Amino acid sequence: MTTTPPDHPTPERILADLVFLLELEAKGADVFIGRRRPDGTGRVFGGQAIAQALGAASRTVDAAREVHSLHAYFLRPGSDDLPIEFRVKRDLDGRSFSNRRVVASQQGKPILNLVASFQEPAEGPGHQHPQMPDVPGPEDLRPDVEIRREIAKFVPDGPIKDILVRPFPVDFRSVEPRDWLRPEEREPVSHVWFRTVAPLPENRALHRAVLAYISDFQILATALQPHGKSFHQGQVKGASLDHAVWFHEDFAVDDWLLFKTDSPWSGGGRGYARGEVFDRSGKLVASVTQEGMLRHVG
DSSP, X not given: OOOOOTTSOOHHHHHHHHHHHHOEEEXXXXXXXXXXXXXXXXXXXXXXXXXXXXXXXXXTSOTTOEEEEEEEEEOSOOBXXXXXXXXXXXEEEOSXXXXXXXXXXXXXXXXXXXXXXXXXXXXXXXXXXSOOOOOOOGGGSOOHHHHHHHHHTTSOSSHHHHHHHSOOSEEEEESSOOOSSSXXXXXXXXXXXXXXXXXXXXXXXXXXXXXXHHXXXXXXXXXXXXXXXXXXXXXXXXXXEEEEEEEOSOOOTTSOEEEEEEEEEEETTEEEEEEEEEETTSOEEEEEEEEEEEEEOO
């Protein structure tokens, strides 16, 4: 019988670690504690804070109501060395909608504010204006992890290399792969397929939390493409300022989804990017927007 070496965890173990990270400890009075990431880079990933805050809000809402939108503001960098406290305010429980405010804090200082709205299923007029982009399917593309590990051979030991080679719970496959070390100027549009590396439980709230986690990856980097720059070159400093997600349709994040991003504008030390998430059938299942800080270094 063969076993997987401890430094090469199975996809199931990698994904289980993410699910464990997103689980919360209830402390009473709508207060929850989010676990820290033991193998983090020192700074809490924004998608983690968003997903955990959404999980805290969801724990205070009737199970029949699903999140349809969230809006988050990043206030301070979070530390991977500390757990995060999430305090939930029940602003509304109406006939069809519920609204929650969440403050995420470490050592008594807020690091993120989030507002989320939940709705009971209902019928109404429906349409979809953006069509599925005509791009190669994921089966025809190399996994980004393979490309990252090739790049890592030319990177000195340190935090950037650790990020490039670390196991990841999501299989990204870029239609237009980014060269993190020698980026070229190109239009601010990107397409990437993604799915979790192993199946998830059939829990719709969990799938939405995981999509919220994933939605913070790569989107702001789209605003750097016209400038031929990368965060990993050390020429530009970036940080998320605010982030919003709208959940339109049901989906499975352990099946292939296409994330199309574009950046209409950057300037004044900020960059703005948008995203649309499609399933394999071409259905628009979610929309994302983000603005972040973009500053020259030196």
